[in-house]
Amino acid sequence: VIFRYFNVAGAEPDNSNGLRVKNPTHIIPNANKTALGQNNILYIFGNDYDTKDGTCIRDYIHVLDLANAHSLGMKYMFENNKSNIFNLGSGQGFSVKDIVDEVEKITNKSLNYKFVERRKGDPASVLANCDKVFSILGWEPKYSLKDIILSDYNWRKSNNEYNG
Numbered sequence: 001v002i003f004r005y006f007n008v009a010g011a012e013p014d015n016s017n018g019l020r021v022k023n024p025t026h027i028i029p030n031a032n033k034t035a036l037g038q039n040n041i042l043y044i045f046g047n048d049y050d051t052k053d054g055t056c057i058r059d060y061i062h063v064l065d066l067a068n069a070h071s072l073g074m075k076y077m078f079e080n081n082k083s084n085i086f087n088l089g090s091g092q093g094f095s096v097k098d099i100v101d102e103v104e105k106i107t108n109k110s111l112n113y114k115f116v117e118r119r120k121g122d123p124a125s126v127l128a129n130c131d132k133v134f135s136i137l138g139w140e141p142k143y144s145l146k147d148i149i150l151s152d153y154n155w156r157k158s159n160n161e162y163n164g
Contacts, residue, residue: 001073003066006089006128010062010148011155018155019063027099028060032153035107042111044096046118049125055096057125059089062143062151072137089128090141099149106150 009028011018019029034042047054069088076084094102100111133139143151 001077001083002085003069003073004085004087004128005066006059006061006087006126008061008063008066009152010064010143011151012064013151015155015158018152018159027058027096028103028149028152029156031099031103031111032107032149032156034111034113035103035109035153036156038156040112042100042113043116044100044113045116045122047097047115048118051095051124053095053097056122057093057095057127059091059093059127060145060148061089061128061141062148065141065143068142069133069137069139072139076137084132084136086133086137086139087128087130088133088139089130090145091128091130093125093127094145099145102145102149103153106146107153 007026007028009019009026019026021029024030024033030039031042033039044055046056049056051057066088069086073086100113103109104111130140
């Protein structure tokens with residue numbers, strides 16, 4: 001079984017594990033690091049896309065939803081003895097500005113951010129079509145964007161080793 005992941009983020013609710021990268025490139029960890037004062041500024045790549053607010057739209061999935069999909073994928077393989085390819089995301093898009101706004105709402109902090117030039121090759125919108133994984137594996141994401149952001153924020157707040 002092959003899974004195509006769409007912007008995995010989030011952490012264990014008990015803060016025991018999260019994205020263990022000192023300098024993450026994803027918007028959610030970087031926005032949370034900015035809220036925690038671990039980044040001076042959050043750079044947003046482009047504000048001139050053909051989207052509602054000019055910033056890129058992406059699909060996000062919580063790491064625990066991803067883990068659940070892997071369990072279902074193994075079960076599928078053993079029961080059916082066949083291969084398949086599935087997209088794993090929420091099927092719902094959020095703009096970079098939506099992420100910034102949600103982080104500010106959750107943390108009750110204003111983020112210091114700056115719009116800079118687009119990154120070469122970044123499309124305006126990338127969303128997962130999850131119909132196949134929903135129907136064949138019976139998988140659906142359980143965690144919301146708020147859950148993803150809050151769990152990552154809480155993990156980063158309690159694990160300074162990965163936040164410098």
